[in-house]
Amino acid sequence: MTAYLRPRDLDEALAARAAHPDWMVLAGATDLMVNANHRAAPTGILDLWRLAPICFVRAADGEIAIGAGATWLEVERDAAVCTHLAPLAAAAREIGALQIQARATLGGNVGTSSPVGDSLPVLLALDAELEVASVRGRRRVPYREWCTGYRTTRLAADELIVAAHLPLPGPTTRTVWRKVGTRRAQSISKVMGAAAITLDGDVVIDARVALGAIADRPVRIAAVEAAVRGQRLADAAHAARAAVGPAIQPIDDVRSTASYRREVAENLVARFFHGMMQRADR
Ligand SMILES: Cc1cc2nc3c(=O)[nH]c(=O)nc-3n(C[C@H](O)[C@H](O)[C@H](O)COP(=O)(O)OP(=O)(O)OC[C@H]3O[C@@H](n4cnc5c(N)ncnc54)[C@H](O)[C@@H]3O)c2cc1C
Numbered sequence: 001m002t003a004y005l006r007p008r009d010l011d012e013a014l015a016a017r018a019a020h021p022d023w024m025v026l027a028g029a030t031d032l033m034v035n036a037n038h039r040a041a042p043t044g045i046l047d048l049w050r051l052a053p054i055c056f057v058r059a060a061d062g063e064i065a066i067g068a069g070a071t072w073l074e075v076e077r078d079a080a081v082c083t084h085l086a087p088l089a090a091a092a093r094e095i096g097a098l099q100i101q102a103r104a105t106l107g108g109n110v111g112t113s114s115p116v117g118d119s120l121p122v123l124l125a126l127d128a129e130l131e132v133a134s135v136r137g138r139r140r141v142p143y144r145e146w147c148t149g150y151r152t153t154r155l156a157a158d159e160l161i162v163a164a165h166l167p168l169p170g171p172t173t174r175t176v177w178r179k180v181g182t183r184r185a186q187s188i189s190k191v192m193g194a195a196a197i198t199l200d201g202d203v204v205i206d207a208r209v210a211l212g213a214i215a216d217r218p219v220r221i222a223a224v225e226a227a228v229r230g231q232r233l234a235d236a237a238h239a240a241r242a243a244v245g246p247a248i249q250p251i252d253d254v255r256s257t258a259s260y261r262r263e264v265a266e267n268l269v270a271r272f273f274h275g276m277m278q279r280a281d282r
Helices: 010-019 032-038 072-076 079-084 086-093 106-112 120-125 222-228 233-247 258-281
Strands: 003-005 024-026 044-047 057-060 063-067 129-134 137-142 147-149 160-167 173-180 191-200 203-212
Touching (some): 010 160, 057 079, 063 106, 072 079, 086 120, 086 173, 086 191, 106 120, 120 173, 173 258, 203 233
Parallel strands (some): 003 044, 024 044
Antiparallel strands (some): 057 063, 063 160, 129 137, 173 191, 191 203
16 A cells, blocks of 8 residues: 655755655646656655645845745736846746646656756756755755756755745846747747847857757757857857757657757747847847
8 A cells, every 4th residue: 555645844855855765756746747647656746736834936146936835826927026037937838738737846747857847947047956855954956057968857866846046137137938838828848948048239248058859868959058159149040050050960750850959959949039120139
């Protein structure tokens, strides 16, 4: 029989995680239930759904902290997230339909670490840090170091994800998000990405450009970031398009061919910069 625990607080959750590292950690269960019938029953379930200490969205000290247990609906409806972290709000709105968004959590997206996890390129582009905890203490992991391979992460067997910390972008940094799927809504991404672009007038001073669904994990595209630095936005769009193709090796799978993904990725990054130009014109 499967054991079941719904802890009352984080200490109880961490003690259970340390005592039973083989138990299934469950939040909204929107990823876990998909394969439930094809998997052996877990020896135990640690149910974190609505665990209060990890269900929050908080703006303070130049950052927004989002608890692992916050749902995508809570994220997309938070005023500070909408104002300062628009790409995260936009990604949240495109994670499944409303029913999924009301149940699915940030911790679950980061915990599954699927290459098509929609929030993941946003966390990269916005330079997020993850806070994880165990009975041994707390630590922070820069999100760019979190993914170690296909659906594998730096989370230790006795740890739980507590929160994501996202610094507020500076006044001259523009951010953008875009997802391409089979249809406009409720689709699994073929390619998606996010960027944070710091401008001096219409000149790119710095850029973080991240794509998902083109490799075994979400990736920053360093070649694009280097190619656009110091360029005017109009030239940056061309430079970004030229740099992205040789820098990526998209996956070929049931959803798309590698060549289609490459073309979409080129269009996507070019549009990040082109779109900024139109915004700067206004
Ligand atoms: C119909 C449908 C549509 C979907 N559409 C999208 C989509 O468009 N885009 C997208 O990105 N995803 C989509 N998903 C996937 C899923 O909804 C998201 O990945 C979601 O964020 C998972 O959150 P959850 O709380 O349900 O995770 P769960 O299923 O509860 O857990 C997922 C994983 O994370 C781990 N985990 C969860 N919380 C913690 C924690 N605090 N500490 C440690 N580990 C933890 C679990 O152990 C498990 O391994 C869809 C799913 C369904 C069923």
